[in-house]
Amino acid sequence: MRSLPTRRIAAVALAAATSVVVLACPAFAHVTVNPGSAEQGGYTAVDFRVPNESDTAGTVKLEINLPLDHPLASVRTLPLPGWTTTVEKSKLDKPIKVHGSDVNEAISKITWTADAGIKIAPGQFQEFRVSLGPLPTDTDTLTFKALQSYDNGDVVRWIDEAKDGQPEPAKPAPVLKLTKATGGDDHGVTAAPAAADSHGMGGGSTSSEASGSTAKSSDSTARVLGVVGIVVGVIGAAFGILGLRRKDGSAAS
Structure with a gap:
């Protein structure tokens, strides 16, 4: 019975991570x-x-x-x-x-x-x-x-x-x-x-006016890495909660 809330937490976390990616990506497509x-x-x-x-x-x-x-x-x-x-x-x-x-x-x-x-x-x-x-x-x-x-x-x-x-x-x-x-x-x-x-x-x-291209490219890379960092953080938090739940369940048994 303890696994149901844990699964819900993990599902919510993954959905949030997916939303971050979906919302972030269109900015690079126009x-x-x-x-x-x-x-x-x-x-x-x-x-x-x-x-x-x-x-x-x-x-x-x-x-x-x-x-x-x-x-x-x-x-x-x-x-x-x-x-x-x-x-x-x-x-x-x-x-x-x-x-x-x-x-x-x-x-x-x-x-x-x-x-x-x-x-x-x-x-x-x-x-x-x-x-x-x-x-x-x-x-x-x-x-x-x-x-x-x-x-x-x-x-x-x-x-x-x-x-x-x-x-x-x-x-x-x-x-x-x-x-x-x-x-x-x-x-x-x-x-x-x-x-x-x-x-x-x-x-x-x-x-030769293209000197700013490298800086713009670096800025885009930084934004992409920032999005990836957020996604990884959310997923990591979800699995951290999952681990704690499992540990508590084992101790209680």
């Missing part, structure tokens, strides 16, 4: 912008991190749509070996001023296409680096709708926008949060990175 925030008015370099979710197919194309309601005058991509980058420009309904000059068009889409024999294989991810700016000062988010294409013809549309008070959508669009500027010049605009000139738009970069 197409995301990293880092996830930047200062308004300045320039930044971000990675669009693309995990391969398929067990049988490889990712061979990524399309990122840039918001034209808050156009970015300077957009530069960092060359990625094995991938061909193309950009599309759109005429703006209303010109924007950048460094005293009118800008009448902006890049509206960036597409990375894998060369022959190249893909993001199952169990892998890839980062696509972009320099952006000046970031708008009249919004606190920029949404980049993304399309991820696989070599079996499947296309995953990461275009759903999150709404306040609602659960996260199944296929959320990558979002860059914008914070109030804390430094820079009198206009609140930080210096443009080497990848972006004063005029703004282009498809290539001569700056």
Whole structure:
């Protein structure tokens, strides 16, 4: 009779451990912008991190749509070996001023296409680096709708926008949060990175801006190890209780 409560405790512990894993894993499955925030008015370099979710197919194309309601005058991509980058420009309904000059068009889409024999294989991810700016000062988010294409013809549309008070959508669009500027010049605009000139738009970069990738990878590893540690701790506690119950039962007999 003593074994029933013990089994229930062990079952609850295992269920809790499973829940931790289930809740933690989806955070690594989405197409995301990293880092996830930047200062308004300045320039930044971000990675669009693309995990391969398929067990049988490889990712061979990524399309990122840039918001034209808050156009970015300077957009530069960092060359990625094995991938061909193309950009599309759109005429703006209303010109924007950048460094005293009118800008009448902006890049509206960036597409990375894998060369022959190249893909993001199952169990892998890839980062696509972009320099952006000046970031708008009249919004606190920029949404980049993304399309991820696989070599079996499947296309995953990461275009759903999150709404306040609602659960996260199944296929959320990558979002860059914008914070109030804390430094820079009198206009609140930080210096443009080497990848972006004063005029703004282009498809290539001569700056090696990928130094933050190792730190981001380490951060992801640390989070995974943290989740594993929690799971192991919960399971260990369950079996510890099970052992004590058995010991008490033996002593009582």
